[in-house]
Amino acid sequence: MAASRTIAATELVPLLMQYQLLTPLIRELLIDQAIESVNCSDEETEHALEQFYQAHQLTEALAQQAWLTQTGMTLAQLKVLAIRPLRIEKFKQQTWGGKLESLFLTRKLQLDQLIYSLIRTPDPEIAQELYFRIKAGEQSFAELACKYSQGPEAETNGVIGPVPVSQPHPGIADKLIHSQPGQLLPPTQLGDWYVILRLENRIPAQLDDPTRQKLLDELFDAWLSDQSSQPQPVPSQSPLLAAA
Incomplete structure (x- = not known):
């Protein structure tokens, strides 16, 4: 010792x-x-x-x-x-209990949660082909995500969430915020990736106990x-x- x-x-x-x-x-x-x-x-x-x-x-x-x-x-x-x-x-x-309602209103958009589907690939031609297959109804988003997406979402049929709006890449979040549920978005380049997105659901935030x-x-x-x-x-x- x-x-x-x-x-x-x-x-x-x-x-x-x-x-x-x-x-x-x-x-x-x-x-x-x-x-x-x-x-x-x-x-x-x-x-x-x-x-x-x-x-x-x-x-x-x-x-x-x-x-x-x-x-x-x-x-x-x-x-x-x-x-x-x-x-x-x-x-x-x-100290802050009386300010939560006004803060919630200013932060509500960031506190909303999203469920969305994602396919990512480094090949723009593959991304374009997959997009048209889904749009034409030839194959499902889930099937193609499982087979082609090169991220962890491949293990969940492409589905991500629910997650806060602030969690996805800003380029993804911005497109999802301005989308309607079920809307398929054409391939978008984000860095080295080309991503296909579809908003599945938007869950509005509520000022409940966990949010407080x-x-x-x-x-x-x-x-x-x-x-x-x-x-x-x-x-x-x-x-x-x-x-x-």
Whole structure:
């Protein structure tokens, strides 16, 4: 076993930078600052603690005590750790919950989902031939995609999705957005490929719980990235470490 080493306080920041841990630490401290005024009820705390125990397979009292001993944490510190995700979610709701409807309306087109069929080939003549076969009804899109398409879509009869509008290549997404379901599009060159497209279905986005969570997470991540990029004093102590 290697000999133990005492790390001086002046070494800590350079070591964190060396191991690329300083930025993650600053982000976590910024989060602690942001949620400092966010409170949880006793019932919420106990529920969060119970969830933590279950997630870490610490359902027995002896296992819980062993975990505390191993990590060097007190029960109070563990409670702070356990409720931290809930406090973060409450912070998101308090900060941006009232802005979700307007944001959803501005982002709706990008949040819609598409199901489409695709054939890709590097040969423009093959692409043109396949297009005319499908258009004339000689062979199905699925049959030709399975046989000729040179991408993973060949394993799914050419069908891709449902996927968000933002996921496909911008050239593909633009054509699909302006298409009607069932409309066969002639071959288009995208880089080294010639693609044949057909929109199968467009699924309009709804402001349901998963979409709300997605928007909240995006707003939170953008806020955190912005805060992390701004020079500012780092809190001397995180609430997680301060709890006793």
